[in-house]
Amino acid sequence: MTDAARDLASFLTASPSPYHAVAEAVRRLSAAGFVEQPEDGPWVEGAGGRYLVRDGTILAWWQPEIPAERPLRVFAAHTDSPGFKVKPNPDVGTAGWRQVGVEVYGGALWNSWLDRDLGLAGRLAFYDGRVVPVRVDRPLLRIPQLAIHLDRGVNQGLTLDPQQHLLPVWGLGTPDDGALVEFLAVGVDEDPEEVAAHDLFTHDLTPPALLGRDDELMAAPRLDNLASVHAGVTALISxxxxxxxxxxxxxxxxxxxxxxxxxxxxxxxxxxxVLTRLAGGFEARRTVFARSRCLSVDVTHAAHPNHLDKHDPHHLSVPNRGPSLKVNAVQRYATDAPGAAAWKRACRTAGVPNQVFVSKNTVPCGSTVGPIMATRLGIRTIDVGIPVLSMHSARELCGVHDPGLLHRAGVEFLADPE
Incomplete structure (x- = not known):
């Protein structure tokens, strides 16, 4: 495993929820000398690294003595991943089983979560205003699949009702036999009666692992999109x-x-x-924003060897051949030609190979934060990402060299003054 892939595996393991991903990013930034910029406090003056946290979102930047004279270079990713979120009243069950009520979060590939050992991670909010992180990293939940004997046609088509078929089991008895919130509160030495609310997500417990004859692939949860978060944090520090x-x-x-x-x-x-402040204020930001660029970094679809009919044959992305520039004519990705040239310049400076991903005309693509940032800020924005298979699965697959290649290109993008 490359050093970057090994470090990514460590980041993924530390980050079973957006809140944990932010905490791990803060830990790394703090170790590199960055200090907190409180959102409700005075602006920290002087040169140096800063970070600002609100819930599952983190911003970090390196601030020179006079930042308004310099163009902004923004590396953007997202901390959340598809899966299942626990409902406010979680304790359900029937037929002698204790279960947990969940709802689908994002475009999860439901069948990939069946028959997996799952933990829980997130946060508890208390009546006194405190928010306490929680995580259970042992097999706690499981969404059991129906045996083939009871559904002989399952291999010809699996249909899942998210209200009926996706409830995890976590024991035997009645719902009142072991309240979930009580269990979690006791686990962090808190009074269950003082828990007012919670944000909790399931997470797959199988750790990241190398795959393939030559260990050239890495299988892991939450590559979408913590692979990009990891690259962004490490690129900013560099x-x-x-x-x-x-x-x-x-x-x-x-x-x-x-x-x-x-x-x-x-x-x-x-x-x-934050960018308006870094640009020198609302009046000054017009000229600074015009010289600035955003990089929207989210994983892209690797060419699927069993489903090549879903891909444009002239724009196939393959693992370990570098990050892909993402292009879409109707701006589901924000890339344009000048932005593409800036990204390719960063890759050339870093000595990083790169590819281009364009969806097949008959298969509409998803979107990213790129078009949203471009619309809100008016800053030229480029969409890129490393290729993965099984996107939105509980467990995804990427090339072992791509995390390091993305990091190197990201450093040059952030430092490029042109």
Missing amino acids: AAGRDPATVPVFVGFDHEEVGSDTATGAAGPLLET
């Missing part, structure tokens, strides 16, 4: 160490998988507020 002629910025948004229309999503005001 770029800051070079004292670039730019203001390098990293943002990891929450809620991308559910549309970004939240206070901490890409459609919210948080990034614009």
Whole structure:
């Protein structure tokens, strides 16, 4: 395993929820000398690294003495991943089984979550205003599949009702035999009666692993999109160490998988507020934004060997051949020609190979935070990402060299003054 892939595996293991991903990013940034910029406090003056956290979203930047004179370079990703979120009243069950009520979060590939050992991670909110992170990293939940003997046609088509068929089991008895919130509160030495609310997500417990004859692939959960978050955090730390002629910025948004229309999503005001301050204020930002660029970094579809009919044959992305530039004529990706040239310049400077991904005309593509940022900020934006198979599965697959290649190209993008 390359050093970057090994470090990514460590990041993924530390980050079973958006809140944990932010905490791990803060840990790494703090170790590199970055200090917190409180959202409700005075602006921290002087040169140096800063980070700002709100819930599952993090912004970080390297601030020169006079940042307004330099163009902004923004590396944007998202901290959330598709899966299942626990409902407010979680304790359900029937026929002697205790179960947990969940709802689908994002465009999860439901069948990939069946018959897996699952943990829980997230946060508990208390009546006194405190928020306490929680995680259970042992087999706690399982969404059991129906035996083939009871559904002889399952291999010809699996149909799942998210209300009926996707409830995890976590024991035997009645729902009142072991309340989930009580169990979690006791696990962090808190009074269950003082828990007012929670944000909890299931996570796959199988650790990242190498795959293939030559160990050239890595199988892992949450590559979409923590592979990009990891690359962005490490690229910012590396770029800051070079004292670039730019203001390098990293943002990891929450809620991308559910549309970004939240206070901490890409459609919210948080990034614009920080960038306006870094540009020197509202009046000054017009000229600074015009010289700035955003890089929207989200995984892209690797060419699927069993489903090549779903891909444009002239724009196939293959693992370990570098990150892919993502292009779409109707701007589901924000890339344009000048932006593409800037990205390719960064790749050439870094000595990183790169590819181009375009969807097949008959297979509409998804979207990213890129078009949202471009629309809100008016800053030229480029969409890129490393190729993965099984996107939105509980477990995805990428090339072992691509995390390091994305990091190197990201450093050059953040430091590029042109």
